[in-house]
Structure formats: C-alpha cells, structure tokens
Amino acid sequence: MNPYNLDTLNKRFGLAGILVFKIGPGGLPVVEVLNEQASAMIALQGAHLLQWSPIGEDPVIWLSPEAKFAEGKSVRGGVPVCWPWFGPHEQESGFPAHGFARTVPWEVFETNANQDGSTSIGLRLLQNEATRTQWPHASDVELYIRVGTALELDLVTRNNGSTPVSIGEALHTYFQISDIRQASVLGLNDLDYIDKVDGGERKRQEGVIAFTGETDRIYLDHGADCLIHDPGLGRRIRIHKRGSHSTVVWNPWIEKAEKMGDLGPDGYLHMLCVECANAADDVVKITPGGEHHLWMRYSVEAL
Numbered sequence: 228m229n230p231y232n233l234d235t236l237n238k239r240f241g242l243a244g245i246l247v248f249k250i251g252p253g254g255l256p257v258v259e260v261l262n263e264q265a266s267a268m269i270a271l272q273g274a275h276l277l278q279w280s281p282i283g284e285d286p287v288i289w290l291s292p293e294a295k296f297a298e299g300k301s302v303r304g305g306v307p308v309c310w311p312w313f314g315p316h317e318q319e320s321g322f323p324a325h326g327f328a329r330t331v332p333w334e335v336f337e338t339n340a341n342q343d344g345s346t347s348i349g350l351r352l353l354q355n356e357a358t359r360t361q362w363p364h365a366s367d368v369e370l371y372i373r374v375g376t377a378l379e380l381d382l383v384t385r386n387n388g389s390t391p392v393s394i395g396e397a398l399h400t401y402f403q404i405s406d407i408r409q410a411s412v413l414g415l416n417d418l419d420y421i422d423k424v425d426g427g428e429r430k431r432q433e434g435v436i437a438f439t440g441e442t443d444r445i446y447l448d449h450g451a452d453c454l455i456h457d458p459g460l461g462r463r464i465r466i467h468k469r470g471s472h473s474t475v476v477w478n479p480w481i482e483k484a485e486k487m488g489d490l491g492p493d494g495y496l497h498m499l500c501v502e503c504a505n506a507a508d509d510v511v512k513i514t515p516g517g518e519h520h521l522w523m524r525y526s527v528e529a530l
C-alpha cells in the first residue's frame with residue numbers, strides 16, 4: 228500500500244524552488260532538495276538518504292549503480308537506517324538484518340528552509356502490524372535531516388512505554404571514495420574492535436585503517452571524530468557525532484561484493500561504509516519517557 232499522495236505532500240511540505248516530492252528510482256516516492264549549498268535525494272521508504280552533494284563537490288554519498296529499488300526492500304548505498312537492532316536479531320533469525328526501519332514507509336512531518344541556507348526535513352517511521360510484531364514496544368523513531376554544505380542526521384528514539392527498552396542502531400552510510408586501495412580511516416587507533424571477518428575476534432586497532440581485503444569491524448566505545456582520507460579525490464570526510472558509542476567500518480572487497488550482486492562492476496572500489504552506531508556491547512537502554520539521539524554531521528575538507 229502506498230501511503231503517499233505527492234500533491235498533498237507538495238502542498239503541505241514543498242518549499243518552492245528548494246524541496247519537491249516526486250516519483251524517484253523504481254517508482255519510490257522521494258524528496259529532492261536543491262538549495263544554495265547542496266543537493267540531496269531522500270526516499271520516503273526507510274527515510275533513506277540516497278544522495279548528498281555539496282555544490283561544487285563530488286558526490287559524498289555512494290549509491291550503487293546496480294541498486295535495486297522496490298517496496299519493502301533495502302537499497303544498496305546511501306544512508307540506510309538500521310533500527311531497532313543492528314545486524315541479525317538476537318533471537319529471531321527470520322527477522323530482517325539491521326531491523327525493519329529501512330524497508331517500511333516513513334511520513335514527513337516538517338520541512339524548513341533555514342536561515343543559514345540549509346534545508347531541514349523531519350520524518351517519522353509509520354508503524355504497522357508487522358513492525359509491532361517485531362518490536363512490541365511503545366516507541367517512536369524520527370529522523371531529522373539537515374542538507375547544506377554539511378549534512379546532519381539525527382535519529383531520535385522515544386520510549387513511550389512504562390518499561391526500559393534497549394535498541395541497537397546505525398546510520399549505515401556508504402561514502403563515495405576514489406579507490407578503496409588508496410583510502411584510509413583515521414581516528415580509531417588504540418580502540419578495541421570486533422573483527423567480523425575473523426570470527427568476531429576482539430582486537431585492538433594500531434594506527435590508521437588501510438584496506439587490503441574484506442573489512443567488517445565494530446569499533447567499541449568510540450565517541451570521537453573520525454576521518455576518511457581520500458587522496459584520489461583530494462579530500463577527507465569528517466564524521467562528527469554525539470550519542471554513538473560504536474563505529475562500524477565495512478568494505479566487502481571483491482569476493483563478497485560479487486556474491487552480493489548489487490554493487491556493480493568494481494563497485495567495492497568506490498565505496499566505504501563508516502557507520503555511526505550503537506551495536507554489540509554498546510546497545511542503548513532508554514528509560515520510560517526518555518529519548519535517545521544518534522546525531523552526526525558529515526563535512527568535506529580539502530587535503
């Protein structure tokens with residue numbers, strides 16, 4: 228069922244010359260933003276940011292050339308919202324990996340043309356029988372997106388129930404890079420991480436992260452900035468965050484990418500996931516009536 232009426236959405240939330248609702252890839256409704264600072268595209272399904280490019284800058288967010296767009300299916304690339312768990316569900320193997328948030332409809336409840344020239348959009352997950360079956364807790368989840376020279380995302384979970392709830396979450400961002408073999412990630416040295424490529428072994432990061440094969444790590448107890456260094460594009464992407472205690476670093480490399488089948492030829496070379504998360508040991512407990520913010524800002528710096 229498609230809960231979106233584009234005419235109504237444009238009447239209520241459209242911003243003339245800046246923000247418009249339209250049919251996007253695969254027939255999925257999207258909101259397109261073009262302001263004086265940047266352009267972006269967000270699918271209403273999953274509140275899934277698909278594209279973000281500051282004016283004059285190469286795209287910062289990677290979207291697979293072979294991404295599939297279909298109702299109820301996750302999209303390869305962009306910023307998938309992983310909620311209310313990260314990875315496989317602890318008890319129910321039949322529940323979707325990374326939770327259901329990224330594959331269900333979200334509704335827009337506010338848009339703003341901000342004084343500083345950026346544009347904000349607020350989206351809320353539309354709960355239904357399926358989501359309540361998988362997540363039988365009185366809660367709301369909203370995503371606030373601010374599109375400008377920097378990109379800000381704020382994933383807000385509210386516990387409306389009478390008992391504490393624990394959530395795992397991530398903004399599973401695919402960053403566009405020139406060549407994974409030249410890229411590196413700074414800011415995670417001396418941290419413990421779970422190495423999912425090596426049976427979940429716990430290890431300690433020494434120095435910068437370089438990439439020579441499949442890499443799938445959950446860095447724990449990390450709240451500081453990290454940087455993606457991309458000499459090929461002559462830039463580094465700064466990831467500044469609050470409310471996130473884990474950082475996930477993932478590149479599938481050649482074999483895994485081929486098995487996944489939706490990264491496109493050599494797609495693995497041009498993408499790198501660095502995800503602000505609360506995963507593994509870092510799941511978040513929210514008290515009754517409380518709320519939790521997973522907030523981050525991406526910005527681009529010349530080398």
Ligand code: TA6
Binds near residue numbers: 301475477500502
């Ligand atoms: O965040 C890294 C990861 O958990 C990898 O293990 C890999 O499964 C990736 O997410 C992609 O997951 P998806 O369900 O989007 O195919």
